[in-house]
Structures are given as C-alpha cells and as structure tokens.
Amino acid sequence: MSQLSESTEMYLKAMVELGLNEIVSISRLAERLGVTPVSANEMVRRLGDQGLLTHTPYKGVALTKKGREAACNVVRRQRLWEVFLYEHLHIEWAKLYELACSLEHATAPELTEALATFLGDPKFCPRGNPIPAVDGSFLPLNGKTLSATQVGETLKVLAVNATATDVLKYLQERNVLPGRELTVLEAAPLQGPLTLKVGDKDVALGLSLAEFVIVK
Amino acid sequence: MSQLSESTEMYLKAMVELGLNEIVSISRLAERLGVTPVSANEMVRRLGDQGLLTHTPYKGVALTKKGREAACNVVRRQRLWEVFLYEHLHIEWAKLYELACSLEHATAPELTEALATFLGDPKFCPRGNPIPAVDGSFLPLNGKTLSATQVGETLKVLAVNATATDVLKYLQERNVLPGRELTVLEAAPLQGPLTLKVGDKDVALGLSLAEFVIVK
DNA sequence: TGGAATAATAAGGTTTACCATAACATTTTA
DNA sequence: TAAAATGTTATGGTAAACCTTATTATTCCA
Structure with a gap:
C-alpha cells in the first residue's frame, strides 16, 4: 500500500x-x-x-x-485527532477540523492505532461524525440534513458535516452543536433561510449551511 | 512571522x-x-x-x-511530541524522533502550547535533550560527548543527540539510553571503536556513534 | 608552493499540484 | 430544439525542493 x-x-x-x-x-x-x-x-x-x-x-x-478503504483510513485519523484535540488539549470546537487535518497527514499507521487505544477507541468525533474502525466499518448516522425537514419539527442535532473553520464558528456561536435540540420555526420561500429556535434564541440559517447539519 | x-x-x-x-x-x-x-x-x-x-x-x-528563535520553536514542538508519543502512546524509543518529526511540521502555535500544558511543561525529551521554553531558553546539558572521554571513566548518559531511527535502534538495543551508567573499557587506536561496559554487557561503539552520546 | 581536497556556482532537469485561458463536448432547460 | 449551463481537454505557466554534471574558487597540507 x-x-x-x-x-x-x-x-x-x-x-x-x-x-x-x-x-x-x-x-x-x-x-x-x-x-x-x-x-x-x-x-x-x-x-x-x-x-x-x-x-x-x-x-x-x-x-x-x-x-473507499484508503479514504476511511484517512477519515479515521482525522477524527481521532479531533477527539484528542478536543478532550485532552481543550481546543476550540470550531478549530478542531483544521488543526486535526494537518496532523492527519503526518500520522503513521502505528501512530493511529496507538492514538485510538489512548483515546479508548472512540466511535464519534466531536462534530458527531462516526470514526471508521480499522476495517473501514462504522456506525451509520440515522438522520437527515436539516435542510430536508418540515416547519414545526423539533429535532436533535446528530452531527455537523462542515469542515471550514468559519462555517463551524458560525454554528458554534449559535449553539448548533451535536446533542443540541432545535425547532424549525419557519422556512422562507425561494430557497430562503430557515428560522430555528435553539435554546431560547432564534437562529437564521441559510439552506446551504443547513445541509451541513444532520438531525434526527 | x-x-x-x-x-x-x-x-x-x-x-x-x-x-x-x-x-x-x-x-x-x-x-x-x-x-x-x-x-x-x-x-x-x-x-x-x-x-x-x-x-x-x-x-x-x-x-x-x-x-535561532525560529529554530528553538521548531525544536520545542519536536520534543514535546516526543514526550507525548513516549509517555502517552508508548511508542518505541527509537522511533520517537521520526514520528514526532512529521507531527512537528503540522503543528500550529496554539496547538504547541496546549500540548505543553497537557504534558505538564516537560523540560526534557525522552532522548534527554532539553525542550526550549516559549522564549527560546532551555536548561543546558553540562556534559561532553562520549567520544571525548578517557578509558576507565564511569559516566552517566545524559542525552542521545542522534535522530536517525537505525542509529537510535542500535543504541536502544545496547541500552545506551539516557539515565544509564557506563564505563569506558577501551579505546581502539586509529579512531577505532570504544568498548563500553553497559550493565553487565560489553558494547562496541564506533567513534562517530559515540559523538551522538552526551555523558557526564 | 603546488597539488589534493573541499566548497561554490552555473546550467539544465524532475516532480507535484496547482493556476489561467481557450476551445470543444455534452447536458439541461426554457 | 436551440441556447445556456456545465463539464472536459489542451496548452502553457508557476513554485518549491530536490537532482546531476561540469566548471571554477579556495583552503589545507605535505
């Protein structure tokens, strides 16, 4: 290989x-x-x-x-580093992807597995995405994108699929984070933004942003 | 910068x-x-x-x-990663340099300091070399190279300055490691190898290898 | 002091992963 | 079905960090 x-x-x-x-x-x-x-x-x-x-x-x-095998391996490394950076180095959520991405490229296989063991073989990264196992298998997310939901639904954020730091920052600031609940209050016509209730705040979210958010 | x-x-x-x-x-x-x-x-x-x-x-x-400032910064990152890999991931001593080296290049400043804090601001790497502080200062090693010692001396290994994995492996296998004591039994003429007593074993070490070993 | 060893410079070549611009092919949609 | 949108291919260019071979400069040592 x-x-x-x-x-x-x-x-x-x-x-x-x-x-x-x-x-x-x-x-x-x-x-x-x-x-x-x-x-x-x-x-x-x-x-x-x-x-x-x-x-x-x-x-x-x-x-x-x-x-697909190679890709799952890369993603495994990426997400394991995200866990380490979040849980042990207390790096800001929105910066995890970017910082882990650099480390990922520099990670030998023996290092990946030592890291996984150190972290206790986590199954999800801090963005809520599954971490593939060594054999490439992973727990699927049974959710849909926020952009495909109906007005009135109350949903739980399962994962955020974005990678760009500014996008992640935007979501972080509005508390659109894995584990959070939200309600879709309104969907503006003509591909307009969604209005959400997150906690006690109203949040406007463009449709292309909403596609990055996986909910259930 | x-x-x-x-x-x-x-x-x-x-x-x-x-x-x-x-x-x-x-x-x-x-x-x-x-x-x-x-x-x-x-x-x-x-x-x-x-x-x-x-x-x-x-x-x-x-x-x-x-x-010098930039270099100390790079070395700081390198050696902090060596500590992490050794103490938390239990990576083999001889491979630390090489694996940490890749990670070093991929490490943002904010990551370096978070890592240092996580590790408890260590002052030495597993090879015994000092880790520069953020300001570039570090504790000096008051030692000399093994190649500059006299026959009969009993010395303590302070640090190993080598970086190539095969060199480190050679030293690891012969227990020429930081903290170890050794005695110089013989120095062959014409730039020939040193014969050392390490533990209860005799070890032959070429002069160029001996230059990598800092003793006191 | 002259030749050997070492060091520097010059010229041209390689790879990877991008870029821009332009021309052409296919698909979508109005 | 024709025009617009999208996708593909061709050509030529860039930068970084190496390489080789050849020539020239300096230093060291006998």
Whole structure:
C-alpha cells in the first residue's frame, strides 16, 4: 500500500464527506476543496490512475473499493485527532477540523492505532461524525440534513458535516452543536433561510449551511 | 512571522542539533539532512534571503538571532511530541524522533502550547535533550560527548543527540539510553571503536556513534 | 608552493499540484 | 430544439525542493 500524498488524502476525505457512496460532480469536489474545476479534473485523473476512484465523464466521480478503504483510513485519523484535540488539549470546537487535518497527514499507521487505544477507541468525533474502525466499518448516522425537514419539527442535532473553520464558528456561536435540540420555526420561500429556535434564541440559517447539519 | 516550509524547518532543526552556536559547514549540514551539498547550498541561500542564517563562503553557516528563535520553536514542538508519543502512546524509543518529526511540521502555535500544558511543561525529551521554553531558553546539558572521554571513566548518559531511527535502534538495543551508567573499557587506536561496559554487557561503539552520546 | 581536497556556482532537469485561458463536448432547460 | 449551463481537454505557466554534471574558487597540507 503506497503512501498517499497530502493532496490525495484531501480528495479522498472530501469524497467521504460528500457522501461515501455518492457520485460527486467534479465541480462540487472542486468547490469543497477550494480549487478550480480544471485542477480537480486533472487530479481526479491522477487518482483514477492509482485506482482510487472512477470518473464517468459528464456524470461524476465515485470511490472504488480501494479508494473507499484508503479514504476511511484517512477519515479515521482525522477524527481521532479531533477527539484528542478536543478532550485532552481543550481546543476550540470550531478549530478542531483544521488543526486535526494537518496532523492527519503526518500520522503513521502505528501512530493511529496507538492514538485510538489512548483515546479508548472512540466511535464519534466531536462534530458527531462516526470514526471508521480499522476495517473501514462504522456506525451509520440515522438522520437527515436539516435542510430536508418540515416547519414545526423539533429535532436533535446528530452531527455537523462542515469542515471550514468559519462555517463551524458560525454554528458554534449559535449553539448548533451535536446533542443540541432545535425547532424549525419557519422556512422562507425561494430557497430562503430557515428560522430555528435553539435554546431560547432564534437562529437564521441559510439552506446551504443547513445541509451541513444532520438531525434526527 | 511567516510560516516556514517543512524543508526550512528541517534545516533549522539540523542547525540546532549540530550545535546551536556552532558554525557548521554546508557539507556537514547536507550529510545530516541527506541531501547533496549542491542542494544544501541552494537551500542555505534561500534561508539566508529570509534572514534565518548567515553563510560565510568556505567557512560555514550560522543561525541569526531570528533563525535561532525560529529554530528553538521548531525544536520545542519536536520534543514535546516526543514526550507525548513516549509517555502517552508508548511508542518505541527509537522511533520517537521520526514520528514526532512529521507531527512537528503540522503543528500550529496554539496547538504547541496546549500540548505543553497537557504534558505538564516537560523540560526534557525522552532522548534527554532539553525542550526550549516559549522564549527560546532551555536548561543546558553540562556534559561532553562520549567520544571525548578517557578509558576507565564511569559516566552517566545524559542525552542521545542522534535522530536517525537505525542509529537510535542500535543504541536502544545496547541500552545506551539516557539515565544509564557506563564505563569506558577501551579505546581502539586509529579512531577505532570504544568498548563500553553497559550493565553487565560489553558494547562496541564506533567513534562517530559515540559523538551522538552526551555523558557526564 | 603546488597539488589534493573541499566548497561554490552555473546550467539544465524532475516532480507535484496547482493556476489561467481557450476551445470543444455534452447536458439541461426554457 | 436551440441556447445556456456545465463539464472536459489542451496548452502553457508557476513554485518549491530536490537532482546531476561540469566548471571554477579556495583552503589545507605535505
């Protein structure tokens, strides 16, 4: 199993975050990674050459079996570090992803497993997302995105799927965090924002933000 | 203060490991870093442009004040991670440097200080080397290299200054580790190896290896 | 003091992962 | 079904940090 480059790991991670079994368009992938579609196209070809994913022109990109395994491994490292940073170093919730991301790239397999043991083999990261086991399996989240809910529903936040620090900060400041309850008060028309009741505060949340929030 | 590249950090670290106030020849630097002297020359010019070190042609390289500060910071991160890996993840002693090295490059300042606090602000790494404080100060080792000792002396190992995993493994297997006592039984002529008594075993140690061992 | 060893510089090459611009292909939608 | 939107490919360019080979400069030592 060859070593993956940092960039490769980012692409794999993005594929998991956009849905492990989804077919993802190159433009969506590019947007998530903050690169141009042309660059993403190039890179996808390279990952394809390595057998990590398949690209059907004009349709999108999907992970292969090999890619899915590699990706779960990367995500495992990422989320284990998030747990360590949160629980032991008391790093601010919104910064966890970014800081753990750098460490992830620098983590040898033997280190990953030692870390997992140290942490007590946690099953979820502080953002509420499952941590894949060594074999790639993980506990699924039985939820839906907040953007797909009805007005009036009271829901519990299961996980936040965002990664950008500013997005996470926004949610943190409004208490849209795993474990919290919220009620959907209103959905503005024409793809407008949702109005939520979180605790005793009203929170306005754009639909694209609401897609990052998994609730039940 | 701009972010330093991984390569820059390696050069700075090497400068500290070869002696914080020494003038180091480019070839020695190149050897330590496993690059050709031509490459080291190029890179030294770049670090010189950044004001991190000064190069006197045909003499050698020295850290500037700015370079020394940056270097101590890098070394601080490196050695804090070594402590974490050793004490909490129980990683094998000989592998600490290499594994901590990767993590070091990926560590933001806020992370470094959170880690230091978590570890209880340790003053020495598991190889016995001092951990610089935030301000760059550190407790000096009042020792000498094992290669500069007399036959018959009984000494205590203060630190091991090596970084290559195979060198560290060699020393680990022979119990030449910080805290251990040893006696110099013999020094072979013509730069030949030392024979040591470590515990109840005799150990042969080449002079260049002995230079990595700081004793008192 | 002259030759060997060491050091520096010059020139050109490699890889990875991006970028921009432009041209062309396909799909969507109006 | 045609135009707009989206996706793909081609071409050429950048930066960092290495590499090799060759030439030139300096220092060391006998």
